[in-house]
Amino acid sequence: MTRNNETPADTPLLKVEDIHISFGGVAALTGVTFEVKGGEIFSLIGPNGSGKTVMMNCINGLYRPQKGNISFDGKLISGLSPHQRAEMGISRTFQKIELFSGMTVLDNIRLGRHIHLKSGILSSCLYVGKTAREEIESRKFIEEEIIDLLEIEHIRNHVTGMLPYGMQKRVELARALALNPKILLLDEPLAGLNLEEVEDMARFILDINEEKRWRVTCVLVEHDMGVVMDLSDRVMVLNFGEKIAEGIPHEIQDHPDVIKAYLGEVEELYVTRR
Template identity: 55%
Template sequence: MSSILEINNLSLSFGGVKALQDVSFRVPENTVTTVIGPNGAGKTSLFNCISGFYKPQQGTIRYQGEVLAGVKPPVRAAMGLARTFQNIALFRGMTVLDNIKLGAHVHMKSGLLGSLAYFGAARREEMAVRSHVEQHIIDFLEIDHIRRQPVASLSYGLQKRVELARALAMRPKVLMLDEPVAGMNREEKEDMARFILDIREEWGVTVLMVEHDMGMVMDISDHIAVLNFGQVITEGLPEEVQKNPQVIEAYLGTSDMDSLRKKLNPEQEVA
């Protein structure tokens, strides 16, 4: 399978702190690829590099065969790299509908004069976006009932869903989701997992996700990369990754299951 996104030898540091060291992995096209790793492993920094917000000191990011160095974040968005944020970055001064429509910004053309007059092409374009958003995104994500509400009034789970809607309005080729189910209850998680699978299958979008919820990761991922202390430990299919002793060590601090059990349950030993 060809890769839509390829990270090669990426290094990023802030002063003396090395956030990413020589990170390489690939995102095969039309898969759900997940980056996992303990807190502080550099997952969000990686996303920020792909978005173009951080400039890595070394290495390349190749998107659809093209090296992204020097491409500004808005241009990357227009090229089809859409994302959501770990700590929800909705625009609090706008309604749900306007937040979603904002996602379509890069695909719209109307200029200032057209906007001032709200006439002709500018008006038609707004209407086209509205109907696209309504029919394909709001319906799909089942958020019709809240479209008029200011985003600040929504529950956490719904806010995450609106963020997903906004990213979808960007017509992504690669959709980057930063912890899409963090802080959700079980039902919300299941909904979100279903949406992610549908997005990949029906929309043909490649999903790149950072997530801690191992149940969900193992269920819906096609490809997993494991990051620890800024380095990729391994990548591969979910089953392969699960068995990798280094991964177990990174997550649990040891690969020796016996000693781990002792650590977790010292009383049992006595009994």
């Protein structure tokens, strides 16, 4: 199986135009527009409640904005279901871990793949031919590449719910990768991790983005500003559902509106890990 991320570097892979969404009359996003180029790590930052997770939900189809368009890979996807978007190569992790805690690591990863494929886990049991080949190929792909990349060989047969939190976050990343995505939406992948785990996770995100085998474009929501500034090609800042800044990391760090939005959290912007 080969990577299919063939979108030319200067063409936007993801185009988000004028998104408006409100809940019970309370605006969560107001007129947000941005583009993510193929190959980028594009970070989405902002204070708590500024609309970052809502934006991720709009991109993967969990939420339908009241206004605005989203295009992916040159196609309008605003009307598509999360499942259809996953099939196009949009994968994600969640702010709160969403794994099957009673199942093994390997089964969680396999399910992550099956959920999104036409030939679901049930039909895989019933049919041969294309589905069987797909199953063998996908198993090989999952076991040999993802487990290897994320260094989870030693826990592949462990029950997920029994693992330390940091390992569960890693398994969630593995599950999201099992889709062989073109774009990966990462919602606070570092939250709750200790320093060593943060460094590991940051390295994995870079590997997924940079390694020739993967080259996955990433949209990263994260509060750890050291890591955001280190990893990101570009950063967009939301405040109360509006875009207040966008640029390369050092432009964002010095941006007066950004500093104002983070008033009280301002130290966060200047914490550098390395």
